[in-house]
Amino acid sequence: MHCFNFKKIMGPVKPFAKTLFIILILFAALQNKGFADGGFPVRPGRLLISPSVSYFFATQQWDSTGVKKPFPNGGKYTSIGITFYSEYGISRRFAAVVTLPYVYNNYMQNIAPTNNVSNGLTDMETGIRYYLANISFIYYFSLQASAITPLYGNNPRLGYGEEGAELKFAISGSGHLGKLGTYFNVYDGIRQYFGNNGPIQNRWSGTFGLSLDKRFANQVSVGLSGINSWSNDKNFISALPETNKDFSFIQASLSYGHSFSRELALFVSGGEFLTGRNTGVGNTASVALIYRLDYH
Amino acid sequence: MYNMIRLVKKSLIVACCLFALTGLRRAFAQQDKNGDVYTVLEPNSSDGIFNSTASYIFSVNNNSNTTQVGKVSYLVTTEANKKVRADSIRVKIDPNGSGRYSFEVAGLSPGFYKINFMVNVSDYDDTTRKAFGIKPNRIQSQYQKPADFESFWQKAKDDLGKVKPEFKVTELPDSMKDNRRVFEVEMKSLNGVTIRGFLTEPIDKNKNRKFAVLLGLPGYQVTLGPMFATDPDVAIFTINIRGSGYSRDMINVRRESYIILDLEDKNKYVLKGAVMDCVRAVDFIFSRPELRHDNIMAAGGSLGGFLAIATSSVDKRINFCSAANPILCDIRNLVHEVDWPFTDIRKYVSIRPGFTMDKALDNLDYFDCKNFGFSISCPTLIGIGLLDPIAPPNNVYALYNGIRSPKHLIIFRDLAHEIGTKYKEYEGRWMRDTFALF
Numbered sequence: 001m002h003c004f005n006f007k008k009i010m011g012p013v014k015p016f017a018k019t020l021f022i023i024l025i026l027f028a029a030l031q032n033k034g035f036a037d038g039g040f041p042v043r044p045g046r047l048l049i050s051p052s053v054s055y056f057f058a059t060q061q062w063d064s065t066g067v068k069k070p071f072p073n074g075g076k077y078t079s080i081g082i083t084f085y086s087e088y089g090i091s092r093r094f095a096a097v098v099t100l101p102y103v104y105n106n107y108m109q110n111i112a113p114t115n116n117v118s119n120g121l122t123d124m125e126t127g128i129r130y131y132l133a134n135i136s137f138i139y140y141f142s143l144q145a146s147a148i149t150p151l152y153g154n155n156p157r158l159g160y161g162e163e164g165a166e167l168k169f170a171i172s173g174s175g176h177l178g179k180l181g182t183y184f185n186v187y188d189g190i191r192q193y194f195g196n197n198g199p200i201q202n203r204w205s206g207t208f209g210l211s212l213d214k215r216f217a218n219q220v221s222v223g224l225s226g227i228n229s230w231s232n233d234k235n236f237i238s239a240l241p242e243t244n245k246d247f248s249f250i251q252a253s254l255s256y257g258h259s260f261s262r263e264l265a266l267f268v269s270g271g272e273f274l275t276g277r278n279t280g281v282g283n284t285a286s287v288a289l290i291y292r293l294d295y296h
Numbered sequence: 297m298y299n300m301i302r303l304v305k306k307s308l309i310v311a312c313c314l315f316a317l318t319g320l321r322r323a324f325a326q327q328d329k330n331g332d333v334y335t336v337l338e339p340n341s342s343d344g345i346f347n348s349t350a351s352y353i354f355s356v357n358n359n360s361n362t363t364q365v366g367k368v369s370y371l372v373t374t375e376a377n378k379k380v381r382a383d384s385i386r387v388k389i390d391p392n393g394s395g396r397y398s399f400e401v402a403g404l405s406p407g408f409y410k411i412n413f414m415v416n417v418s419d420y421d422d423t424t425r426k427a428f429g430i431k432p433n434r435i436q437s438q439y440q441k442p443a444d445f446e447s448f449w450q451k452a453k454d455d456l457g458k459v460k461p462e463f464k465v466t467e468l469p470d471s472m473k474d475n476r477r478v479f480e481v482e483m484k485s486l487n488g489v490t491i492r493g494f495l496t497e498p499i500d501k502n503k504n505r506k507f508a509v510l511l512g513l514p515g516y517q518v519t520l521g522p523m524f525a526t527d528p529d530v531a532i533f534t535i536n537i538r539g540s541g542y543s544r545d546m547i548n549v550r551r552e553s554y555i556i557l558d559l560e561d562k563n564k565y566v567l568k569g570a571v572m573d574c575v576r577a578v579d580f581i582f583s584r585p586e587l588r589h590d591n592i593m594a595a596g597g598s599l600g601g602f603l604a605i606a607t608s609s610v611d612k613r614i615n616f617c618s619a620a621n622p623i624l625c626d627i628r629n630l631v632h633e634v635d636w637p638f639t640d641i642r643k644y645v646s647i648r649p650g651f652t653m654d655k656a657l658d659n660l661d662y663f664d665c666k667n668f669g670f671s672i673s674c675p676t677l678i679g680i681g682l683l684d685p686i687a688p689p690n691n692v693y694a695l696y697n698g699i700r701s702p703k704h705l706i707i708f709r710d711l712a713h714e715i716g717t718k719y720k721e722y723e724g725r726w727m728r729d730t731f732a733l734f
Contacts, residue, residue: 043734092732137725262528296506 038185038207039142039172041131042089045296050085052288058273058280061238062249066277071238073109077280080104092131097144099125103158107238118157122242124149125166139173148193159242162195166203181211199231199245209257219257223271226250236278249276251284265290332360333420337413344428344682344709349402354413354424356387357394364389366417368397373410375688376632380409387417406434408682408689426710427682429689437626437694441667448562448662449571449610456486456572461579465495474524475499481533483580486572491543493535493577494522497586506588507531508731509581511614513574513596513603514540516623517551529733531587535577537570537603555637556644560651562659574607578614590615591731595723597621598686598713601678602665605695608676609668616730617672618723620679620715621687625665626694628657633688666691669698675730676703679719681711 042048056079060070071077084100104119127146134140148164168189175182184207191201209221231245253271260266271284336355340346358364369384381401389395401411413424442448464482471478476496485491497507512534514520519541520534539547539554547566549557557566574594581587593616594604601622608617623637624630631638631653645653661667676699680692689707696705704726706719728734 041732041734044732046734089732089734134729137722137729294502294505 039140039170039187041092041140041142042087042095042129043294043296044089044091045294046089047293047295048087048290049293050288050290052081052083052085052286054081054083054284054286055079056081056280056282056284058282060281061236062276062279062281064234064236064246064278066275068281071109071280073111075107075109075238077105077107077238077241077282079106087129094131095129097125097127097129097146103242105157105242107240116240118155118240118242120155120158121151122158123164124151127166127168138175139171142170142172144168144170144189148191157240157243160193160195160198160245162193162198164191164193164198166191168203177210179214181214181216183209185209197231197233197245199229199233201227201229203227209255215259217259221255221257223253223255224250225253234278238280241280244278247276247278249279249282250274251282253284263292333358333364333415333417335413335415335422335424337424337426339426339428339709341428342709343707344426345432345707346428346430348430349400350404350409350411350428350430351398351400352411352413352426353396353398354415355394355396356389356415356417358389358417359392360419361391362418363391364417364419366415368395369414369416370399370401371412371414372401372404373412375408375410375690377410380404384414389417401428404430406431408432408435408693425683427689429682429693429707432689432693433697435690435693435697437629437666439626439628439661439664441664441670442661445662445667446671452486452568452572453575453610456575459484459486459488461485461576461583463580463583468522471522474526475528476524478522481580483576485538485576486569489538489543489547489569489573490545491536491538491573491576492541493533493580494520495531495533495584496522496524497531498528500528506586508591508727508733509533509587509593511535511574511577511581511592511594511607513537513594513600513607515597516599517554518600533577533581535573537573539566539570543573552640556640559641559644559656559659560648562662565659565663567663571603571606571610574603575611578607578611582613588731589613591733592616593618593727593731595619597679597715598623601687605665605672605676606663606668608674609670609672612673615674616727617674617676618678618727619676620719621681621684621713622665622678622692622695623687624660624663625687625691627660627664627666629694630688630691631657633691634686636686666695666698669695670700672699673701675726676701677719677723677726678703678705679708679715680705681708681714683710683712686713 058077060068062068082102087095087097089095101122103122107116108114125146125148127144129142129144132141132143146166148166150159150161152158166189168187170187172185186206188204191203193199205223205225207221207223209219212218226249228248229245233245236244251271251273253269255267255269257265257267267288269286273282334357338353340351354368356368365388367384368387372381373379385397387395408427408429410427415422461483466480468478468480476498479495481493481495483491508530510530510532512520512523512532514537517540520536523532523534525532536543539549554566558564578592581592582589592614594607594614595618596604597620601619602624604617604619605622608614641656645651645656678692678696680689682689696703706722708716
């Protein structure tokens with residue numbers, strides 16, 4: 001609703017145009033969101049390295065029907081994971097991605113054996129991400145193909161021991177909420193492990209982030225993620241959750257991120273499993289460091 | 297020189313304040329409903345573009361205690377003020393009441409039109425002026441570019457190539473700001489004219505870092521000092537074309553005389569040199585190893601928009617073009633639609649023996665923004681205000697529709713010779729995507 005007359009609009013135009021006209025360029029600062037593994041393209045020549053440490057703890061499980069109950073024999077499951085994630089912008093469209101995880105798992109119970117420890121490198125992921133398209137340079141779409149390589153041939157307690165492949169579609173976008181910047185990441189990936197009863201999995205995630213200042217120096221995000229894994233092998237072993245093939249869960253998480261500089265950021269996250277089937281009722285905490293280096 | 301920079305900075309701050317104040321006053325005017333009678337115009341199109349029939353709702357609100365009797369009417373004209381449609385209705389609005397009137401304007405051919413809504417009632421008379429477009433993607437100029445247009449500009453570039461640039465770069469440490477180093481740059485351009493500009497570069501720990509470049513081009517008789525921004529990926533090079541700002545050593549004329557300087561001879565016309573000054577600025581960018589030679593954006597508004605289009609057309613080293621409200625588009629049609637610069641040109645023609653308006657237009661064909669558009673090969677963003685009295689939308693669309701490279705045009709329905717924040721944000725996002733500055 002407006003009420004104005006022409007003179008008020010046109011009055012200052014002519015002298016303004018003839019004496020002073022300059023565009024002050026305001027560059028949209030897209031680059032400081034400070035997260036990895038999203039739908040945004042990777043700058044060519046940019047190397048992103050992200051070591052992270054995560055902690056998982058559970059004393060309860062959801063059974064095959066989704067009923068929550070304690071682990072048998074007072075069982076407690078803890079897992080500490082150290083993951084090295086890296087991505088490198090090969091070109092405008094292509095980026096290389098690698099994930100190298102190491103875990104230390106311990107299932108404790110009140111009968112012998114009281115401690116069941118397994119540790120070692122698990123499934124390495126190497127992939128190529130392709131920048132598909134964008135809408136108005138706000139919403140970005142990418143497709144990522146990854147190979148899954150088990151690095152624990154002689155230790156069946158760390159995973160399926162099967163090679164696999166994953167195809168992941170991601171959408172990311174940025175916007176504003178008042179004067180604060182926002183972003184979101186959504187992805188869905190289908191992963192197939194090859195071999196006998198190798199599960200097929202749907203891995204998905206959605207994250208919404210909000211900057212606490214204009215430059216994304218501080219940000220918070222909330223996320224929801226999950227895995228649905230299907231296999232003819234319905235076994236569930238509390239002490240070896242990594243080897244379970246038929247399960248599902250949904251996890252909610254909350255993160256805080258701080259950028260120390262353009263190159264370095266730290267993210268702290270906490271999460272809780274909301275629902276599941278054939279899986280532990282877990283709580284998670286993680287710390288991730290993100291370091292970016294531009295070679296161009 | 298440092299004192300001059302400070303003076304320019306102060307002037308810009310004052311100008312920005314004035315601009316902010318002007319905008320504030322207008323914003324208040326749009327929301328002013330305190331009067332006894334006020335009107336509200338609601339176009340049924342967010343950008344003022346219609347496919348076939350333009351439609352509006354015009355409301356008259358009567359907050360007074362008296363009945364308002366009179367008429368509500370509209371008048372549609374072409375950009376050249378030729379009457380196209382008109383209609384009116386008698387109205388009677390009760391005290392503390394209102395009336396809503398729907399207007400539909402059908403059967404118009406593709407193009408842009410001015411539309412005035414008038415209310416004339418017992419205690420109030422007012423006119424609300426707007427513009428709208430019908431199928432603007434079909435707009436094409438009936439005037440072709442000169443057959444030797446390309447060879448004219450190729451020769452201009454060849455002539456520029458014969459002038460040694462003699463780049464002089466002087467760092468101005470006292471002007472550092474926003475984590476940027478500042479350099480004053482001096483060089484020789486066409487006909488040996490000295491031009492000056494300013495380069496600001498982000499300070500980066502990586503000594504091998506290369507920066508994308510924004511080449512900032514000036515509006516009419518605008519002095520460009522160093523331009524700052526917190527963007528760590530982009531260097532900004534602002535150039536003062538000949539006879540403008542800090543480049544007045546050989547050409548220093550009154551403001552109104554600039555656009556007509558040597559118009560009798562297209563080979564000597566001031567804008568030929570001005571476009572070549574911009575090409576020389578690109579030569580300078582190419583002389584700097586710390587600047588990316590494949591990530592150059594030419595940007596400007598008004599005359600700066602013209603220069604951005606012209607430079608991107610004649611110099612393929614430009615990788616992204618941004619032109620807001622570019623002037624001098626489709627000049628032979630423009631001559632009947634706008635006052636400036638043709639009032640100044642007519643005066644000049646009238647005092648030059650043997651010089652005619654036809655000859656002036658023949659020469660201006662080589663400087664018609666529309667004629668440059670055909671050979672632009674880089675992504676191009678254009679912004680227009682529908683109420684622009686200097687760069688009317690009809691004429692800018694004649695340019696836009698001729699561009700064959702990836703292009704986008706943003707319309708500001710209620711603005712005149714200016715663009716809004718939406719343009720700047722889109723420009724930044726597209727530039728970053730084009731240069732892969734993710």
